[in-house]
Amino acid sequence: xxxxxxxxxxxxxxxxxxxxGAFNIENMEMAQAVVMAAEETATPVIVQxxxxxxxxxxxxxxxxxxxxxxxxxxxxxxxxxxxGNSFGLAQQALETGYTSIMIDGSAxxxxxxxxxxxxxxxxxxxxxIPVEAELGKVGGKEDGMDGGAxxxxxxxxxxxxxxxxxxxxxxxxxxxxxxxxxxxxILDIERLKKIRKIVDIPxxxxxxxxxxxxxxxxxxxxxxxxxxxxxxxxxxxxxxxxDFIKNNPHSYDPKTYGTASRNAxxxxxxxxxxxxxx
Numbered sequence: 001x002x003x004x005x006x007x008x009x010x011x012x013x014x015x016x017x018x019x020x021g022a023f024n025i026e027n028m029e030m031a032q033a034v035v036m037a038a039e040e041t042a043t044p045v046i047v048q049x050x051x052x053x054x055x056x057x058x059x060x061x062x063x064x065x066x067x068x069x070x071x072x073x074x075x076x077x078x079x080x081x082x083x084g085n086s087f088g089l090a091q092q093a094l095e096t097g098y099t100s101i102m103i104d105g106s107a108x109x110x111x112x113x114x115x116x117x118x119x120x121x122x123x124x125x126x127x128x129i130p131v132e133a134e135l136g137k138v139g140g141k142e143d144g145m146d147g148g149a150x151x152x153x154x155x156x157x158x159x160x161x162x163x164x165x166x167x168x169x170x171x172x173x174x175x176x177x178x179x180x181x182x183x184x185x186i187l188d189i190e191r192l193k194k195i196r197k198i199v200d201i202p203x204x205x206x207x208x209x210x211x212x213x214x215x216x217x218x219x220x221x222x223x224x225x226x227x228x229x230x231x232x233x234x235x236x237x238x239x240x241x242x243d244f245i246k247n248n249p250h251s252y253d254p255k256t257y258g259t260a261s262r263n264a265x266x267x268x269x270x271x272x273x274x275x276x277x278x
Contacts, residue, residue: 003067004076006100007130009044010169010202013225019276022046023269024082024230026053028065029262030237035069035077037269044076051085059096090120094127102132110157117165132204135161136173155194162199169202169226176207187215189222196223213275220276229272233265240264
């Protein structure tokens with residue numbers, strides 16, 4: 001089927017108390033792996049690219065790959081711009097055919113974040129494309145993003161932010177971090193519950209790679225409807241590649257080690273999908 005938006009996916013998850021897995025990809029094999037996992041589990045998924053991934057190739061190339069995979073599948077697949085860092089990039093993704101946009105103004109002041117996010121929601125609404133934004137700041141470093149120590153989302157500010165920007169989902173900062181955790185993360189679940197109580201749009205968890213299954217499930221039970229995974233997919237891709245080369249040192253066909261990496265990512269995505277289910 002054609003690429004779908006994230007709107008109905010997330011609203012259904014919110015209503016029934018589960019989450020949609022959102023998976024960052026870097027190449028064709030990772031895109032294939034995510035869609036294959038979706039088909040094996042009969043579960044909708046969100047395929048994501050970051051600004052640095054788009055810079056590495058192009059929004060058009062990733063759209064062409066994921067759109068082709070989606071058309072050959074019976075499972076709903078959305079293509080999402082993760083951590084869009086400018087109005088220009090968000091507009092480029094929209095024009096290319098992305099079906100979900102994140103604009104990340106979390107490094108800006110509250111008013112500047114509202115101003116940037118509102119510009120994106122204005123143009124996205126015309127195309128009926130949902131918009132995710134971030135309030136507070138998810139910490140850590142990954143893929144060119146530096147969240148530093150991070151800071152927590154204020155529930156009342158979240159309510160005002162949503163009202164003024166008209167976003168359709170909100171990434172919240174509750175103690176998670178991008179990249180690899182150096183210490184066990186301590187999540188502010190009570191803060192998440194307060195946010196869920198006073199806002200009515202789907203909530204998003206960033207920095208899920210490295211959290212325990214119990215932590216992810218507790219976040220979902222407390223109101224999270226979309227869970228982002230990135231670092232662990234990269235690690236799985238490299239692990240599959242390393243194992244293949246170790247056992248097949250004379251192989252030089254990219255399809256052989258690409259298949260090994262793809263299978264490693266697919267198995268990981270299946271596990272993450274199962275964690276997000278009710």
